[in-house]
Amino acid sequence: MNLENLPAAEPDGSLDGLWPSSARRVGGEIAIGGVGVSELAAEYGTPLYVLDEDVLRARARAWKEAMDEAFSRLRGADVYYAGKAFLCVAVAKAVAHEGLAVDACSEGELRTALAAGVPGSRIGMHGNNKSREEVELALRAEVGHFVVDSLAELEFVDSIARDEGAVASVMLRVTTGVHAGGHEYMSTAVEDQKFGLSIASGAAWQAVEKTVNAPNLRLVGLHSHIGSQILVVEAFEEAARAVLDLRARVHREIGLELREVDFGGGYGIRYTGGDSAPPSPAQLASALASVVASHSAESGIEPPRVSIEPGRNIVGPAGVTLYTVGTVKTVELEDGPRRYVSVDGGMSDNIRPALYDAAYTAALASREGEGRVRSRVVGKHCESGDIVVRDVSLPEDLAAGDILAVPATGAYGRSMASNYNHVPRPGVVAVRGGASRWIVRRETVEDLLALDADYLRRGED
Numbered sequence: 284m285n286l287e288n289l290p291a292a293e294p295d296g297s298l299d300g301l302w303p304s305s306a307r308r309v310g311g312e313i314a315i316g317g318v319g320v321s322e323l324a325a326e327y328g329t330p331l332y333v334l335d336e337d338v339l340r341a342r343a344r345a346w347k348e349a350m351d352e353a354f355s356r357l358r359g360a361d362v363y364y365a366g367k368a369f370l371c372v373a374v375a376k377a378v379a380h381e382g383l384a385v386d387a388c389s390e391g392e393l394r395t396a397l398a399a400g401v402p403g404s405r406i407g408m409h410g411n412n413k414s415r416e417e418v419e420l421a422l423r424a425e426v427g428h429f430v431v432d433s434l435a436e437l438e439f440v441d442s443i444a445r446d447e448g449a450v451a452s453v454m455l456r457v458t459t460g461v462h463a464g465g466h467e468y469m470s471t472a473v474e475d476q477k478f479g480l481s482i483a484s485g486a487a488w489q490a491v492e493k494t495v496n497a498p499n500l501r502l503v504g505l506h507s508h509i510g511s512q513i514l515v516v517e518a519f520e521e522a523a524r525a526v527l528d529l530r531a532r533v534h535r536e537i538g539l540e541l542r543e544v545d546f547g548g549g550y551g552i553r554y555t556g557g558d559s560a561p562p563s564p565a566q567l568a569s570a571l572a573s574v575v576a577s578h579s580a581e582s583g584i585e586p587p588r589v590s591i592e593p594g595r596n597i598v599g600p601a602g603v604t605l606y607t608v609g610t611v612k613t614v615e616l617e618d619g620p621r622r623y624v625s626v627d628g629g630m631s632d633n634i635r636p637a638l639y640d641a642a643y644t645a646a647l648a649s650r651e652g653e654g655r656v657r658s659r660v661v662g663k664h665c666e667s668g669d670i671v672v673r674d675v676s677l678p679e680d681l682a683a684g685d686i687l688a689v690p691a692t693g694a695y696g697r698s699m700a701s702n703y704n705h706v707p708r709p710g711v712v713a714v715r716g717g718a719s720r721w722i723v724r725r726e727t728v729e730d731l732l733a734l735d736a737d738y739l740r741r742g743e744d
């Protein structure tokens with residue numbers, strides 16, 4: 284393979300690059316947030332997620348400012364940080380400080396946001412299969428709204444709200460039929476998938492009628508999420524029009540003006556040097572505002588307040604994963620040698636290459652290297668699909684003990700991490716202005732064995 288085709292992986296200090304904008308080589312090694320990777324690896328160990336807190340905040344702020352500006356002459360806007368991308372108390376506090384609300388889709392995410400001091404009114408409660416406990420907790424926390432995916436769940440939430448003596452504010456998640464997303468498993472608005480109430484089949488309308496007649500539900504808006512890692516504006520515009528058409532029908536046929544529409548998340552990022560820059564928050568916000576303004580002018584209906592739910596685009600580029608290189612071996616192939624570089628993590632800390640065939644890049648981070656060799660970075664798990672970076676050119680003199688850095692791993696790394704092969708999940712260290720601190724502690728094998736009932740009883744019989 285021509286090495287020139289392999290993605291470049293060097294930090295370039297750009298704001299919309301693969302790396303946190305603070306990342307740069309200092310004395311040959313990469314520093315992030317002013318902290319060298321060797322220092323981080325020595326103090327915290329590897330594998331290690333590193334989160335540049337200033338970049339996280341700056342990206343959250345960019346979305347808030349873009350939406351405020353674009354919708355200033357309409358009915359305003361809210362930005363919900365999609366906790367599913369990565370959430371802990373520190374991240375919830377950081378995004379809330381920048382004026383964002385938070386989306387939760389489980390008890391754990393909801394409790395994390397509440398523990399961070401996010402008011403219930405600034406939390407959206409998602410999930411296609413909410414438990415009774417989750418609905419009760421969300422009602423008692425007085426969340427801003429529930430996002431409901433099914434007729435069955437409308438009855439479920441209605442009944443629990445009645446038991447609680449409450450009225451639940453509901454946004455109906457509708458399926459617009461818009462196909463978008465970086466992978467089939469990330470497309471969530473096509474007809475044949477588990478999320479949302481189909482507009483085309485009439486299920487969405489049925490849900491509208493059911494909600495407006497439910498004594499303990501208040502229909503406050505419509506929600507749409509079309510997919511993830513989307514790199515084009517048009518898909519969002521198409522979906523927005525479909526949602527606004529349904530809102531206009533509700534106004535026309537029921538006389539109800541729904542105050543809010545939520546266009547979901549899905550805004551893509553760059554993962555390798557070969558990826559083009561995605562649309563900016565300002566471009567996306569302006570495109571959505573144009574659709575809302577023109578639809579309002581055409582329909583004669585007051586525009587709604589608009590919300591969106593970015594996750595990856597906020598936290599993804601703020602994160603870098605550090606690994607220590609272990610065994611290195613070269614495999615002779617027909618088109619030339621490929622060097623397999625094994626690291627101390629893998630699919631347990633980044634499932635995305637195995638699950639979505641997602642591409643990443645990497646750089647030798649602890650020092651500058653010499654020469655370039657076609658390489659594949661692989662994990663330590665018992666799976667041939669345990670690949671972290673499928674193709675990247677890395678220095679020829681790379682060796683065991685070196686530190687590798689994989690950029691753009693702030694989203695859907697730690698939040699999707701597993702304990703496959705009984706491997707503990709890495710912790711997350713926030714860096715900022717030359718300082719570093721745990722924001723999620725590293726799991727240990729002892730933590731895992733403590734869940735093994737008979738392990739705890741060993742030696743008793």
Ligand SMILES: Cc1ncc(COP(=O)(O)O)c(C=O)c1O
Binds near residue numbers: 694
């Ligand atoms: C309902 C909903 N909102 C927001 C998001 C966040 O998506 P992304 O991280 O791609 O912005 C997701 C995940 O795809 C989602 O399912």
Ligand SMILES: N[C@@H](CCCC[NH3+])C(=O)O
Binds near residue numbers: 510511512635695
């Ligand atoms: N987990 C997906 C993003 C969410 C897709 C659907 N909600 C990823 O890692 O890209």
